[in-house]
Structure formats: C-alpha cells, structure tokens
Amino acid sequence: MSQESRRRYVILAEDNFGEPASKTAMGVIIYGRDEVVAVLDSTRAGRNVSEWLPGNDIPVVASLEASLPLEPTALLIGIAPPGGKIPPVWRDIIDVAIANGLDIVSGLHELVSDDAEFIAAAATAGVELIDYRRPPRRREVASGRAHRKGSHVVLTVGTDCAVGKMTVALELRRAADEAGLSTAFVPTGQTGIMIEGWGAPVDGVVSDFLQGTCEWLVEQAEDMGDWIFVEGQGAIDHPAYSAVTLGLVHGSAPDAMVLVHHVGRVLRHGWEDRDVVGAAIKPLAQNIALYETVAAAVAPSKVVAVALNTGGLDEDEARAEIAAVAESTGLPTDDPFRFGPGRLFGAIRSTLETASA
C-alpha cells in the first residue's frame, strides 16, 4: 500500500463532519501523509476545517463539483456508517468523482473495487478504486506465539467505539519517537491503514482468523520497533463489536493496556436512541476490571493508564476531569491529544520498564 506520490483528497463526510462518525476524515486530516484540499459536507458548506482542527485551512464544500477548482486527485470516503455499506446517495457522488477523473479511496466493508458499476466507470475514466478494508490474503488461526524479547506491546482499549483509540495510539507512538525509542504503530482499522500504509482491517477478517491476524500484525511490528502501539477497536462490552475487541486483546496479548474514554459520553455512539441492555457506557473502574479479567484468561495484562478525550470541555474543566479520574482510578491520566502525550507515555514507560526489570 505504499504510494509513489501524494494524493490530493476531497473527503466525503456528508452530514457528519466533526462528529464521531467522521473519524476517518478527522484522522486522515490530522495524521495522514496526503494533502486534503476539501471536505464535502453540504450541511456545513462554507465553513472551514480549522474551526474543528486549528491549523488546517481546508474549505468545507457542498458538492463534489464545488471541490473541482481545488484540483483533487481522489475522493476519500471519510465516514464509517454502521455495517460499512455504501448509501445510495453516495453512489451518485462517487459516480461524479469517477467521471471527473478522481481515484476512489474507501474504507467501507462494501468494497468499491468489487462493484461492477464502479469498475466499469473507473475503467472508462482511467481511475483507480482503492479499498483499505479488504482483508489480508493470509488466513491463519492464532498460534499463541510469544512476543520478541525486548518488545513492549501497548494496546488501546475503549469504553465505546469512536472514542479515540487510534488517536491515542498514534500520540503515544509520537511520544516514544520523541523519547528516542524505536517504535511501531499497528493499524487495525481502515483509517490507521490509510495513515500508516500497512496493517489489516481486523473487523473485516473472517472471525476464525481474527486472533491470528492480530497476532501476525504484532509479529510484523516487532521487526519495526521495540515500543509497539496497537490500535484497539470497539469495546469489550459493546453489544455489536465486543468480539472484535476481545480478538485484539487475546490476539495481540499486550504487555499493557491504555483505557480510552470520551468524557461526557453516557450512551454508546450510534445507540443513543436504543432502549436496550448494553447501550449505557459503564463506569471506568468497571471497564478496567473487565479488560483485565478477559486479558487474564489468556495472557495477563493490566490497564496502566487512562486517556481521556476532553473535546467537549474547556481547559479548566478538562484538567479538573483528568485529576478526578486519576484520583478515582489511581492511574496516570491525561488527554494526550490536547495536552501532549509525553506525560502519559512517560508513566507507561516507567510502569513497563519496572515490570520487566
């Protein structure tokens, strides 16, 4: 998945830019190596990405056509609807993009490069259809392999999906880089793969090979660095995605876990209007206990730090919330995206180096 030249993206985030559902758009803008020339969201047209992400001067436009003067070379699908299907209205946008010579880059389960209509249109227009959620060809069950000696595997786990597990893993890797350590980030979802250029969309892998795929990703990362940050998925108590989460916990067999929580979220992302068991976010202490209990069933691991997403709070409120969570959990706590990852990584490093000393 290496790229010879940088793309110029227009990112489709219709009706959702800035919301958790547009996490692919946000992640690619913040961490990606390609240029983003426009975001397509007709409900926010005329605004600028810098309102959400300071320093990113990117216009939000109302239509694909409106982005064309900015000379995009590819349309990136930047929203992840549940189940990963292409809504009918998006098909028209994709058709227009193809007709205007743009490549299509997607992380949806429904693969654009398997779609007969898109294939025909792309062939006519001479553009590429690129799917980042295509599962790897390798299909192996986990073997229970031990990690390479000297490696430290850290997995981000969450109280819900779309809380910032990828962001926290990327920020911690950055802190480890800045500390002069050899590092690797393990992308396990489409956004991370788009950013990093390797990895596997583990939720797109056949269930029997989920743990084997996670194990293999860590095995590859051990050749890249000593400090390995694995992007978590879902949540261990999520009615729809908990199996993917457990596959990552048991397949990556982390030396330590970092719990990620979006402050203020009380009901699951996307389940706010569902009156079902499992829709409520559980207290942090309960999450920590549950992750440690399930990890211990295969390879013992502790939650050694808490990373909060304090996006909805002002700075004083955020610092107060961080202090309160540190107090209640007894764990190093911070918002590594907002306040920098150095302090949290320092605490994790100290814990792991003490443990292995």
Next chain:
Amino acid sequence: MSQESRRRYVILAEDNFGEPASKTAMGVIIYGRDEVVAVLDSTRAGRNVSEWLPGNDIPVVASLEASLPLEPTALLIGIAPPGGKIPPVWRDIIDVAIANGLDIVSGLHELVSDDAEFIAAAATAGVELIDYRRPPRRREVASGRAHRKGSHVVLTVGTDCAVGKMTVALELRRAADEAGLSTAFVPTGQTGIMIEGWGAPVDGVVSDFLQGTCEWLVEQAEDMGDWIFVEGQGAIDHPAYSAVTLGLVHGSAPDAMVLVHHVGRVLRHGWEDRDVVGAAIKPLAQNIALYETVAAAVAPSKVVAVALNTGGLDEDEARAEIAAVAESTGLPTDDPFRFGPGRLFGAIRSTLETASA
C-alpha cells in the same frame, strides 16, 4: 439447504476417526438425516464404527476406491483441521471421488466450490460441490434486539473447543421435544448445519457481522419454537477462538448457559504440545465465573448446569465424577449424551421457568 433426497455418504476422517478432530464425522453419523455407508480412515481400516458408536454398523475403509462397492453418492469431509484448509493429500481423494460421480460436501473454510480445479472436474463429472461453511449473504451488525416474549434461549459454552457443545445442545433439544415443548436448535457450525439443514457457520463470518449473525439466527429460531438451544463455539479463554465465543455470548444474549467440559482434558485440543500461556484448561469454577462476567457486560446470564463428556471413564467413574462436579459447582450436572438429557433439561427448565415466573 433442504435436500430432496437423502445422500449416501462416505466420510473422510483420515487418521482421526473417533478423535475430537473428527467431530463432524461423529456428529453426522449420530444425528444426521443422511445415510453413512463408509468411513475413510486408512489408519483404522477394517474396523467398524460400532466400536465407537454402538448401533452404527458402518465399515471403516482404507481408500475412496474401497468404498465404491457400497455405492456412496457423496464424499463428506468429516475432519476439521485448524484453519480449515484442504491438505494436499485430501485433494487426491476428492479428485477420485469426483471422477467416480460423487458429490463433495465440505465444512472447511477453504471452499471446494470456489476451487477452479474442483469446479472443472465437477463440471466434467456432473457432480455437485457443496460448502456448508460459506457465510450467509446477510451482513449486518447486531442491533441489540430483545428476544420474543415466551422464548427461552439456552447457549452451550465450553472449557475448550471440541468438547461436545453441539451434542449437548442437540440432546437438550431432544429432551425438550420429548417433554412436549416447542423447540429449535440453532446450528452455528458446519456440522450442525449439515445435520439440521439451516444455520450459519459463525466462525466463517466477517468479524464485524459475527454478533449480528448470532442475533439473527436466534431471531429466526424464535419463529420455530419457544425453547431455543444455541450451539456454542470455542471457549472464552481460548487463545485462538475466544472472539467467536464472545460473539455468540453477546450476539445470542442467552437466558441461560450450560457449561460443557470433557472430563480429563487438561490441555487444549490441538495445543497439547505448545508451551504457551492459555494452553491449560481452567477449573470449572473459573470458567463459570468468566462466562457470567462477560455475559453481564451486555446481557446478564448465568451458567445454570454443567454437561460433562465422560467418554473416557467407565460408568461408575462417570457417575462419581458427575456427583463430584455437582457438589463442587452447586449446579445440576450430568452427561446428557451417555445418561440421557432428561434430568439436565428438567433442571434447566425449572430454573428458567422459576426465573421468568
């Protein structure tokens, strides 16, 4: 997957008949609706299935050719190797079967009906290639739907894979039938699907849709009967398959769980020679606690009975072991395959009807 006429199977169980790896062969012989005319296992040729399964007078033969005088109409792959790939030596056997006009029936991940060589040979010979592990076309994430009122969903869970979870679910369903109740058995693996004619191989489903598929299977079963017995998969502490297990627990949201254990098994099936964390089978009490803890994370459920596979013990030993486990766990305990499922089902029924009263 309904069949207009019964097949006459020769079952491939090379090197493994009677072992846990041949559980598909055993299950189809005991519970299937088709006739089994021979078992192919060159290491046990000349013996008879009745040695393992009294009442089943079926010869074990050394080769596909040796089965032909018994006029089989189909070759059924009756072994499940880890990862579900077709070993090269089996390809020759399959080729001979096709050349002799036999349909091929398989439950492996590696689909025979997607194999170009088999497709060509089958077309020439005019035979069918039938895969029972092809995932369903439906790809939906779980929605958290509630069960139909009046239904009782019972999930078998295990201390390991290949301990008898399908058998226990089938036996309990039989007891419920005999008690005059309306029932359904929910096949979640290839053997159950071969036996019952419907279901989904949940370990062959893309991880993101695993829980949605389990939820949907139960939804279908609610139209078939009130007492719903769901076939479990894997084990919650299995280094390779725990995600599939959790997907079933959270996706089927059982009203009760039955823990299945193979007496005497101390190391995981297939992992006996691996010095890795997670290879040891945990004590029953620890398994019960773990299943109840993970279930409670989404929809609370208790282990209400223990089903033992006492195959390796004589009758006195078996009864003593059953009594010891009943004493140590405080739960109704029996070997429903050996001693009949009536007592265990009666206890489960009483527990569930008391709970819902």
